[in-house]
Every structure is written in structure tokens, then in C-alpha cells.
Amino acid sequence: LVFAGSAQAEPNIDPNPDVTELVINGEIPITIRAPAPDHLDGALPEIYSGWLYRDASTREMEMDDFENPAMPFVDAGIEAWNAVDGSEGKSCADCHGAIEEGMAGVRAVMPKVNEAGALWSMEDYINDCRVNRMGAEAYDWDKQPMKNITAAIAAQSRGMPVNVAIDGAAAPYWEQGREMYYTRYGKLQLSCASCHQENNNNFIRGDHLSQGQINGFPVYRLKQSALVTIHNRFYGCVRDTQAESFAKGGDELRALELYVASRGNGLSVEGPSVRP
Amino acid sequence: MRKLFVLCTAGMVMLPSVLAAETAPGDVVFGDLGAVEESLTGTAGNAEAGLEVATTRSLGNCLACHVAEGWAHMPLPGNIGPALTSVAHRYTEAELRGILINSKHMFEGTVMPSFYNVDDIIRPGDGYTGKAATSVEPLLSAQQIEDLLALLQTFDEPEEE
Ligand code: HEC
Ligand code: HEC
Ligand code: HEC
Structure with a gap:
């Protein structure tokens, strides 16, 4: 193992110059x-x-x-995206369209300040839609349904610059x-x-x-x-x-x-x- | 068991001074460069116990940051701090004690934790639970500091160059 017994490395240098892309x-x-x-x-x-x-x-x-072992969760998230849930009888897709279009670029700019001036993470926007637009229950921040849908949304911005x-x-x-x-x-x-x-x-x-x-x-x-x-x-x-x-x-x-x-x-x- | 016996015997002879012997974190006297001359307990440290402290995650966890020949039997030591293999040549006993108690006196702004200190702790936790601490104890006991000191004094291999 390279690091066993090795001296302190200089921080902030390229950790892996051989890997180019x-x-x-x-x-x-x-x-x-x-x-x-x-x-x-x-x-x-x-x-x-x-x-x-x-x-x-x-x-x-x-x-x-x-x-990539995360991908089955992305699939589950896309399924949830298209599924009707809540008292209003709506799915995410009903308002935002296909996830590939509706959510492209969204991950890259989160978290961001909402119209009311509060800083919201992706999870907050999702729960706002679920509770106030779908009449569905909020997802727990750190539980599987939320992780699935945030993974599915993130995947639509892969390759775009964080900004x-x-x-x-x-x-x-x-x-x-x-x-x-x-x-x-x-x-x-x-x-x-x-x-x-x-x-x-x-x-x-x-x-x-x-x-x-x-x-x-x-x-x-x-x-x-x-x-x-x-x-x-x-x-x-x-x-x-x-x-x-x-x-x-x-x-x-x-x-x-x-x-x-x-x-x-x-x-x-x-x-x-x-x-x- | 033997330690207990020694303490008891000593206690019978000179009880008040034994009770007063353990220096509280706030009462430690740091000299120039952060050295601490006086033993925290008056009881010589035990290097074997020190090794246990150094290599246990919930105690000193020194190997998370330091390589040392003395714990070469343990897997995956870190390299945040310098190798300690020859550290007894680089520092006096008092300097090493000072580094163990609160290395920030000697190394300003260092990431090395202060192991016998209760000051300036922001959001103290109850160990690694993420919950708030109910009282702020130093990371290690006075005797554990002396045990680590005994261990570091055995780290006297010739300096490499
Ligand atoms: C009834 C319509 C409707 C439904 C159903 C709906 N949304 Fe929304 N959503 C909106 C509106 C309106 C906005 C705010 C306007 C905007 O920024 O696009 C929004 C904003 C968002 C945002 C922030 C987008 C951004 O760029 O600011 C995310 C993320 C989001 N929704 C996810 C979801 C998810 C996930 C679901 C399903 C669980 C869902 N939405 C269901 C209407 C809806
Ligand atoms: C989170 C990392 C970290 C931990 C844990 C840690 N140290 Fe350190 N230690 C350092 C760093 C970094 C230095 C270098 C001082 C500086 O910042 O310049 C150092 C310096 C030292 C020195 C002086 C070495 C020299 O050659 O100058 C000694 C002795 C030492 N540490 C012992 C220990 C012992 C014993 C433990 C466990 C009880 C320990 N350290 C735990 C990071 C750590
Ligand atoms: C005691 C050391 C330590 C401290 C302090 C620390 N981290 Fe970490 N962090 C780690 C380790 C170890 C990992 C796993 C290896 C890695 O990705 O760096 C990690 C991983 C991460 C990752 C995942 C990176 C990835 O690509 O998967 C993030 C994000 C992160 N830390 C953020 C933070 C933030 C924010 C703070 C302060 C609130 C913080 N860390 C404080 C040790 C630390």
C-alpha cells in the first residue's frame, strides 16, 4: 500500500494525475x-x-x-416521478413533463433561494410540490423515496457544470x-x-x-x-x-x-x- | 489491581498530596513553547497502556493521523501528522507532555486535537453519537496522558535521513 509509512503528502495537488478523464x-x-x-x-x-x-x-x-449500484434507485425515482399520488390526482410528470426535460439543469443550481426569499434545497422544492400542489405527504428528508427521486433528478443534469x-x-x-x-x-x-x-x-x-x-x-x-x-x-x-x-x-x-x-x-x- | 494497591498504600502515607496530585485541565502550567514539566498524576506512565490508548479509536486514535514503528502491527495508519518513530529524539519529556495535553501551544492552529483540555469547545458532543454532551470532559484522562508519554519515550529509533 502506497501510503503505509509514507510521509505527509502536499495538500491541494492533483491526487491522481494519471487519470485524465x-x-x-x-x-x-x-x-x-x-x-x-x-x-x-x-x-x-x-x-x-x-x-x-x-x-x-x-x-x-x-x-x-x-x-453503478445507484441506478436501480434512479429507476425507482423515475417510476415515482410518473406515478399519480395525493388528493389532487397528479404526478410530477403532469406538471413538469418528462423528467429528462423538466429536470435537466435543476441539480446544478441547487440549493437556491425561493420566491419567498428562503434558501431551499432540492428536497424542499420536492416536498413543496408534493404537499401544496399534489396533496400528498411530504417525503422524509433522509428516507428511500426522497433519495430515489433526488437521485433521478440529479441524473438528468450529469455533465452540466455546477453553478x-x-x-x-x-x-x-x-x-x-x-x-x-x-x-x-x-x-x-x-x-x-x-x-x-x-x-x-x-x-x-x-x-x-x-x-x-x-x-x-x-x-x-x-x-x-x-x-x-x-x-x-x-x-x-x-x-x-x-x-x-x-x-x-x-x-x-x-x-x-x-x-x-x-x-x-x-x-x-x-x-x-x-x-x- | 497492582496499581490500585500502590495507590492505596501511598494514600495511607500521604493522603492529601495524592488527592491534590492530579492536575485538572484548567490548572496545567505551560512553559516556553508549550512544554509541561510536571507530571499530571505523579504516577509514572505505562507504555503498554499508552499503546492501547494510541491505537483505540474512541481514545487517542493517534494512528488515524500518525505513522509510528511502535504501532506498525496495526493496519492503515494515516499521514496527517509527522511520523512518530523517532519522536523521543526530537523533544524532551516536558515538551512531549505539552504536545499531548494541548499541542496548540506549540503548533499554532494545528489540526491535532488537544487531548487534555476543556476550553473553547464549540458544540461538544457525547462521544461519536452526534448528540450533545451533558458535561465536557477532556478527551483523555490525566493518567492516559502519562501512559502515552511513556509510550512516546520508547519511540527512539534513529532518525532516518
Ligand atoms: C401541480 C403542478 C406540479 C406538480 C404535480 C409537481 N410540481 Fe414541481 N413545480 C411546480 C411549479 C409550479 C414549480 C415552481 C415553478 C418552477 O420553478 O418551475 C415547481 C418546482 C419544482 C422544482 C424546482 C425546480 C426549479 O428549477 O426551481 C422541483 C425540483 C420540482 N418542482 C419537483 C417536483 C417533483 C419531484 C414532483 C412530484 C413529486 C413535482 N415537482 C410535482 C408544479 C408542480
Ligand atoms: C487529527 C490529526 C491528529 C491526531 C488524531 C493526532 N495528531 Fe499528533 N500531530 C498532528 C499534526 C498535524 C502534527 C504536526 C503539528 C503541526 O500542525 O505542525 C502533529 C504532531 C505531533 C507530535 C510532534 C511530532 C513532531 O515530530 O513534531 C507528536 C509527538 C504527536 N503529534 C503525537 C500524537 C499522539 C500521541 C496522538 C494521539 C494521542 C496524536 N498525535 C494524535 C495531527 C494529529
Ligand atoms: C475528521 C475529518 C473530517 C472532517 C472534520 C470533515 N470530514 Fe468530510 N469526510 C471525511 C472523510 C474521511 C471522508 C471520506 C473520504 C472523502 O471523500 O474525503 C469525507 C467525505 C466527505 C464528503 C463526500 C465527498 C465525496 O465525494 O463523496 C463530503 C461532501 C464531506 N466530507 C463534507 C464535509 C463537510 C461539509 C465538513 C464540515 C462540516 C466535513 N466534511 C468535515 C472526513 C472529515
Whole structure:
């Protein structure tokens, strides 16, 4: 194993220069390296997809939808998209049309501020439609039906550049998220930046630390044999600093989601991706 | 068992000073560069117990971040911090104790956790549960710090170059 006994690696360098491209199904080119967005002020010289940090066999699973274990959940999500549900007798497709058209590009700009001025994640928009437009029950943020539909929606934007808005009405949420990113939480006193900015490309125990980008979400984690949501991942990373973590679907993690998404502006939407 | 016996005997002879012997996190005196001269407990550390602390995730979890010949038998050590194999040559006993207690005095802004400290903790959790802590205890006990110190003092292999 290369890292056993090896010295500290320099952070923020290309973790895998030999791997030049990711093309899914031989037809969707994915931007896995991009210039860092200006707002990072050089904190990261270049941005990298988490895919680049994974071993060859995990990387390969994501290159072909027949090998990608997340794809059955995408199919289930598309089925739900077309199914009538709730008191109004409507399906998502009745208003938005085919998911391929209606949802293309949506993942790339989430989370975003809604008409009322509140920052909403994809999950909030979905539940708003379910409750207020379909008369159906809200999906639980971190349960299977929600994960299926968000995976299906993400898949419609694969290959498109992440491009969340951080100015105007989004600015205060973005500031809140940035503040959180650099706060050293918990008894271990570690921030997101401690691991994903100062130490990406290093190993923490057996884990090769990435930049903690969210362009690949939802991700299929082989270790859990399950789709993992953005807020679930954030919850776990904060918990692992021996901190009181933040509620999934709460305002704090929504703001953090916007900030982390903005660190990946320019990478492609890649979800649902595969991770160890 | 033996430790208990030693403590009891000592206690009979000099009870008040034994009770006062364990230094609380807030009372630790840091010297220049963050060194701590005085033992936290007055009881010499045990290197074997220190190895257990260093390699257990819920305790020191030092191997999450450091390679060391002393725990080469454990799989997948991390490389966030420097290799510790020769660390006894690089630092005095007092400096090592200071690093273990709160390395932020010596390495400003370091990501290495402060293992015997209760100050400036934001949203302290109850271990790795994600729930709020009911009281803020240091990550390790005073004696666990002394045990780790005994371990690090055995990490005296010649420096590679
Ligand atoms: C009765 C009509 C209707 C139904 C049914 C409906 N939606 Fe919507 N949806 C809308 C309208 C109207 C908007 C807001 C206008 C817009 O931005 O397109 C919206 C917005 C959205 C958005 C945000 C899109 C964006 O770019 O801002 C998502 C995501 C979404 N809906 C998903 C769903 C899903 C998933 C379902 C089914 C579970 C669903 N919708 C069912 C009408 C509907
Ligand atoms: C103690 C170290 C540590 C801290 C602190 C930490 N993480 Fe992580 N994080 C990890 C590890 C280990 C992984 C799995 C390997 C990887 O993808 O980096 C991970 C993975 C992730 C991923 C998944 C990336 C992918 O491509 O699948 C995201 C997103 C993430 N972290 C965000 C965060 C955010 C946001 C914070 C702060 C709230 C944070 N992390 C704090 C250790 C940490
Ligand atoms: C989250 C990562 C992390 C953990 C856990 C950690 N350390 Fe460290 N340690 C570091 C880093 C990084 C440094 C380098 C100091 C700096 O930031 O410049 C360091 C430095 C040291 C040094 C000084 C080494 C030198 O050559 O300068 C010693 C000794 C040490 N650590 C011991 C330990 C012990 C013992 C434990 C467990 C009780 C431990 N560390 C846990 C990250 C960590």
C-alpha cells in the first residue's frame, strides 16, 4: 500500500494525475478538474471531484450505468416521478413533463433561494410540490423515496457544470455556510477545512481525504450499500469531530450545503456517484 | 489491581498530596513553547497502556493521523501528522507532555486535537453519537496522558535521513 509509512503528502495537488478523464456510458463527459472559483481566493488552487481520490475499481463502477449500484434507485425515482399520488390526482410528470426535460439543469443550481426569499434545497422544492400542489405527504428528508427521486433528478443534469448563485438574496446564506465551514467543531476541534482543505490528498486512517465536494450527490456508498444524501454526509462529518451535529434538513445544513456547493462551481454534476 | 494497591498504600502515607496530585485541565502550567514539566498524576506512565490508548479509536486514535514503528502491527495508519518513530529524539519529556495535553501551544492552529483540555469547545458532543454532551470532559484522562508519554519515550529509533 502506497501510503503505509509514507510521509505527509502536499495538500491541494492533483491526487491522481494519471487519470485524465471520466466519461460515463461512453457518452457523458464529466469535468473532474476545474479552476477554483474566484470566491475561494486561492484557498484551493484547483478543484477536484471526489471520484479522482477513489481506487480504480470504485472509479470504474461509476463509468457505466450497468455497473453503478445507484441506478436501480434512479429507476425507482423515475417510476415515482410518473406515478399519480395525493388528493389532487397528479404526478410530477403532469406538471413538469418528462423528467429528462423538466429536470435537466435543476441539480446544478441547487440549493437556491425561493420566491419567498428562503434558501431551499432540492428536497424542499420536492416536498413543496408534493404537499401544496399534489396533496400528498411530504417525503422524509433522509428516507428511500426522497433519495430515489433526488437521485433521478440529479441524473438528468450529469455533465452540466455546477453553478449555484452566491450573490444577491443568496449572500447571507452563503456567508453563514462559509462561517460554518471554517468553524472547528466538537471536542476534536476540527472544521471542514481542517480535513478537506488543509489535508485533502492525505490519509486519515485508511481514508483518502478528498476536497469534500458535493457534485456527486447523492452518492452510493459501498460500505453502507445505500444512497447517501448531502445532509447525511455533513451530519456524519460533524458527528465525527465529537460534536453535537446539525439536523438534516435544518437551516444550518442548508446554508452549509450552499457554501460547499459553491466550492464546486465548475465541476460537473456527477450524481449519483459511487464511493467506498 | 497492582496499581490500585500502590495507590492505596501511598494514600495511607500521604493522603492529601495524592488527592491534590492530579492536575485538572484548567490548572496545567505551560512553559516556553508549550512544554509541561510536571507530571499530571505523579504516577509514572505505562507504555503498554499508552499503546492501547494510541491505537483505540474512541481514545487517542493517534494512528488515524500518525505513522509510528511502535504501532506498525496495526493496519492503515494515516499521514496527517509527522511520523512518530523517532519522536523521543526530537523533544524532551516536558515538551512531549505539552504536545499531548494541548499541542496548540506549540503548533499554532494545528489540526491535532488537544487531548487534555476543556476550553473553547464549540458544540461538544457525547462521544461519536452526534448528540450533545451533558458535561465536557477532556478527551483523555490525566493518567492516559502519562501512559502515552511513556509510550512516546520508547519511540527512539534513529532518525532516518
Ligand atoms: C401541480 C403542478 C406540479 C406538480 C404535480 C409537481 N410540481 Fe414541481 N413545480 C411546480 C411549479 C409550479 C414549480 C415552481 C415553478 C418552477 O420553478 O418551475 C415547481 C418546482 C419544482 C422544482 C424546482 C425546480 C426549479 O428549477 O426551481 C422541483 C425540483 C420540482 N418542482 C419537483 C417536483 C417533483 C419531484 C414532483 C412530484 C413529486 C413535482 N415537482 C410535482 C408544479 C408542480
Ligand atoms: C475528521 C475529518 C473530517 C472532517 C472534520 C470533515 N470530514 Fe468530510 N469526510 C471525511 C472523510 C474521511 C471522508 C471520506 C473520504 C472523502 O471523500 O474525503 C469525507 C467525505 C466527505 C464528503 C463526500 C465527498 C465525496 O465525494 O463523496 C463530503 C461532501 C464531506 N466530507 C463534507 C464535509 C463537510 C461539509 C465538513 C464540515 C462540516 C466535513 N466534511 C468535515 C472526513 C472529515
Ligand atoms: C487529527 C490529526 C491528529 C491526531 C488524531 C493526532 N495528531 Fe499528533 N500531530 C498532528 C499534526 C498535524 C502534527 C504536526 C503539528 C503541526 O500542525 O505542525 C502533529 C504532531 C505531533 C507530535 C510532534 C511530532 C513532531 O515530530 O513534531 C507528536 C509527538 C504527536 N503529534 C503525537 C500524537 C499522539 C500521541 C496522538 C494521539 C494521542 C496524536 N498525535 C494524535 C495531527 C494529529
